[in-house]
Amino acid sequence: MIEGDAPTRRTAPATLHDVAREAGVSLATASRSLNGSARKVNEEYRERVLAAAAKLGYTPNLSAQAVARGTSTTVALLVADIADPYFSSLAAGVVGAAGDDRLIVTMAETKRDSARELELVRAMRGQRPRVMILAGSRDIGDPNAAALEAELTAYEQTGGRAVFVSESDLPFRTLPLANRAGGRDLAVALHELGYRRFTALAGPETLRTAHDRIAGFAEGLASVGAQLPADRLVRSSFTRDGGYDAMRRLLEAGIGDTQLVFALNDVMAMGAMSAIRDAGLEPGRDLAVAGFDDIPTVRDVTPRLTSVRMPLERIGEQALRLALEDGADAASARASSTDVSTEVVLRESTPGPAA
Amino acid sequence: MIEGDAPTRRTAPATLHDVAREAGVSLATASRSLNGSARKVNEEYRERVLAAAAKLGYTPNLSAQAVARGTSTTVALLVADIADPYFSSLAAGVVGAAGDDRLIVTMAETKRDSARELELVRAMRGQRPRVMILAGSRDIGDPNAAALEAELTAYEQTGGRAVFVSESDLPFRTLPLANRAGGRDLAVALHELGYRRFTALAGPETLRTAHDRIAGFAEGLASVGAQLPADRLVRSSFTRDGGYDAMRRLLEAGIGDTQLVFALNDVMAMGAMSAIRDAGLEPGRDLAVAGFDDIPTVRDVTPRLTSVRMPLERIGEQALRLALEDGADAASARASSTDVSTEVVLRESTPGPAA
DNA sequence: CGAGCGTGAGATAGCGCTTTCCCGCAGGAT
DNA sequence: ATCCTGCGGGAAAGCGCTATCTCACGCTCG
Structure with missing residues (x-):
């Protein structure tokens, strides 16, 4: 048999059939040994199958399993x-x-x-x-x-x-x-720090998450007698560049008496802070900034960003x-939201308004 | 047929068989119509099959296809x-x-x-x-x-x-x-800015990527007559916390005459900058920092981080x-690394040593 | 001592597909 | 007219598995 020194050729992966033959048992027994079915199989056979599988480097074909099992x-x-x-x-x-x-x-x-x-x-x-x-x-x-x-x-x-x-x-x-509740809590916490006049860097109007966060924020302000006027909303995309861009436009148009900019998520907030800096201002000191999500990097930006922690x-x-998890109808099957509750994290980007 | 108002029960997904029956054609024809096989199929039949598939909401079972096709x-x-x-x-x-x-x-x-x-x-x-x-x-x-x-x-x-x-x-x-080349370029660029004394925040000694970056950096320094003494290496894990921790230890031990800290990747650099700040120093001004990878967020940290761009x-x-891509033997099949070449991006974290 | 039964191995019928292979049916060449 | 060819639909043989069914064997029980 002169196969020469040709490099090992492409071969099909070992199948369960191969394993069964190698072990000298039936297909059924091989299958049962390798996946722990309900049925028991003689220990000696089992070991033979396992050994054969190891020898052949057998890996069950997941697709085939899925087809056969129907799941x-x-x-x-x-x-x-x-x-x-x-x-x-x-x-x-x-x-x-x-x-x-x-x-x-x-x-x-x-x-x-x-x-x-x-x-x-x-x-x-x-x-x-x-x-x-x-x-x-x-x-x-x-x-x-x-x-x-x-x-x-x-x-x-x-x-x-x-x-x-x-x-x-x-x-x-x-x-x-807890987008809404988070927004609410954030508003209250910021109000408590002394902030009164806010502008929000919002995502697209139609984005549910953005909508809820803003709505919560407005509710929170309302609950302490403050408010977020409708003209205090700058729309942009929900990304870092969206935040940068919205902030830039806001600065160009003049921020008026805004004390704090609430960016609807942290990446937007980070973009916004860069825009603030690029305009020659210092985030935190000249203009407070708050974000949402508390992604890991907000600990490492300067000033550290106030945010609402979402345990992502x-x-x-x-x-x-x-x-x-099974059971229950879809409607009632909402995770207990306490498990994923939010928490306001106040940091240096909201030092409190100048005295 | 009194099925009552029971909610629609769980049903098996439509199979190709169902589609064929609905369209009144054979399994083979259905299969050929839906996946564009080599064989042609009568336009009229094709349309019948497509209509039936749409009507039944048929989606081919990828697992079954994989099994049948063998790929x-x-x-x-x-x-x-x-x-x-x-x-x-x-x-x-x-x-x-x-x-x-x-x-x-x-x-x-x-x-x-x-x-x-x-x-x-x-x-x-x-x-x-x-x-x-x-x-x-x-x-x-x-x-x-x-x-x-x-x-x-x-x-x-x-x-x-x-x-x-x-x-x-x-x-x-x-x-x-281009980890090695990137490290080299970075070293040369930093040297050109006037930096002479460096400390590296390295990942685990055994990590190939870390090793190459350091080696390249050392080579680059050597090429301009400078050097990175072996005792100027702080080991830690390759993560943000690793960077923070390494920097903290370095500061505690005293940074000596180090002018610039080279963190082996950006997340480490970001951690390091936080550690520098927590020690009451100002990154960039008191101690320059450079990273590697140029991940998106380094544009938004302060000072903006000098890094080596990897087009991730x-x-x-x-x-x-x-x-x-097919053909060629594995050994020679390395992408032309020009496509993924690196570029040093100098930013404010390396303003040049104090005059 | 024979019927009944549990045990566990093997044969086999699928699972949802693809892809031969087979065949009847035009249409062109002779 | 006859033969051959090409075309395209359908039957059926897999693909690599799982799970049901069959069946021989060794027991226990009355």
């Missing part, structure tokens, strides 16, 4: 932007929790486009994932909402479980985030748990 | 820590590029543990991914290296493609990162491209 071990995760610390922390939580349950997570980016999101949901359905976690925020009045609902309803009818992180109007399991990794874990 | 459309991505901006940017690049090719990416975290990494590679092999991207840095003298090599060799023999991002000693496709998203894309 997969996949978790599908949809985020707006992976590079955004908010989503990457959340993803870390999901991936971590999934690993504990030996689930595999597949991930895709919606890029904040609901049409794209819809398309992705369709595509991911093909994986027959056990759960699907939608972490991008919802748009109010999203024209694709109905289609998305239909798609997810179909998905759930076929045994899947959809979970939204943060409020949605859709009838699926939801991990509510934990939220990711909880989202998966919520999806996995 | 998957999965990309497996291994990173050290998803929440780390370095890896999340890289992941964004991979996910983006994968989306263009209609590939699905599954993701796992090694937590910088090579034993865990090995285990994950094994597990992911079960998915029969088309490519596997290992993005965590290699350890020099990693005791699991041989086992990893064996595992990946087996993987490639069965038709998969493994790619390392950044240098490894293992014989697989590699996307080399692009690197992620390239890694996938490299994995996908």
Whole structure:
């Protein structure tokens, strides 16, 4: 047999069949030995199978298992932007929790486009994932909402479980985030520090998360007799550059008597601080800034940023748990939001107004 | 038929079989219509099938396709820590590029543990991914290296493609990162600014990436007649907290005549800057700081951080491209590193030594 | 001492697909 | 007219598994 010294050729991966033959047992026995089925198998056989599997470097074909079993071990995760610390922390939580349950997570980016999101949901359905976690925020009045609902309803009818992180109007399991309460608490805390006149750097008007945070903030101010006038809102995109840009425009238009700028999330706040500096002012001293989310890096910016802590990794874990836990109808299945409650963290970016 | 008003029950997803029946054609025809096989199918039949598929909300079962075709459309991505901006940017690049090719990416975290990494590679092999991207840095003298090599060799023999991002000693496709050259350029640039006495905040001694950056930095200094004494190296973990901690220890021990601290990556640098501030000093003015990677947030810290730009998203894309492109033997298959070349970005954290 | 039974290994029927292979049916060449 | 060819639909054989079913074997029990 002159195969020469040709390099080892491409071979098909070892199959269960190969293992069974190598061990001299039936396919059924091999399968039972390697995955701990309900049935018992003779210890001697079991060892033979295990040895054969190790020898051949056998790894069960997950796809085949999924087909045969009719269930997969996949978790599908949809985020707006992976590079955004908010989503990457959340993803870390999901991936971590999934690993504990030996689930595999597949991930895709919606890029904040609901049409794209819809398309992705369709595509991911093909994986027959056990759960699907939608972490991008919802748009109010999203024209694709109905289609998305239909798609997810179909998905759930076929045994899947959809979970939204943060409020949605859709009838699926939801991990509510305390955006509103957080906004409220922040407003009260800032008021207590002595701040009275605020301007908000808001995300797109339709973004549910942005809406809730602003609404909460306004409520909080109202509760202490202050207010956030409607003209004190600058709209932009929900990103770092959006924050920078909004702040720049605000400064150009004149900040009036604003004492504190509330950016609706930390990355926007960081952009805003840079814009403030680029205008020759000192954030914190000349103009206070507050953010939202408390992403890790806000501890390392100067001045350290006041924010509302969202336990992002934990939220990711909880989202998966919520999806996995059985029973209860979707409507009532909202995680106890105490688990993911927020907390205002006051730092140097809000030193209190000049005396 | 009295089904009552029972809520719609859980049903199995529509199968290709259902679609074929609905359309009144054979399974084969349905399959051919929905996936554009080599064979043509009568336009009228095709439309009937497409209509039936739409009506039933059919989505092809990817697992079944993978089993039948013998190939998957999965990309497996291994990173050290998803929440780390370095890896999340890289992941964004991979996910983006994968989306263009209609590939699905599954993701796992090694937590910088090579034993865990090995285990994950094994597990992911079960998915029969088309490519596997290992993005965590290699350890020099990693005791699991041989086992990893064996595992990946087996993987490639069965038709998969493994790619390392950044240098490894293992014989697989590699996307080399210009860690050494970047370190060299940085050293020269800093020297040119007038800095002469440096201390490095290094990652673990065994981390290949850290090693290369330091080595390049030392080389760069040597090339201009300066040097980095061996006792000017503080070891710690490769994270933000590692940077903070190393800097704290350095300050406690006394920084001597050090003019500039070179943190081996940006998150460490950010930690270090916080440590400097917590010690009552002003980064940039009292002690210059330089980082590496140029992650997005370094534009927003104060002072803005001097760094070496690594086009992370692009690197992620390239890694996938490299994995996908066929031909050539693994050894020679290294991406042209010009595509992912680095660039020193001087900013305010290195204003030049006091005159 | 034979019927009944639990045990556990093996054969086999799927799971939802793809992809041969087979065949009947035009249409062109002879 | 006859033969061959190309075309395209359908039957069916897998793909790598799991789970049901079958069945031989060694027991216990009356």
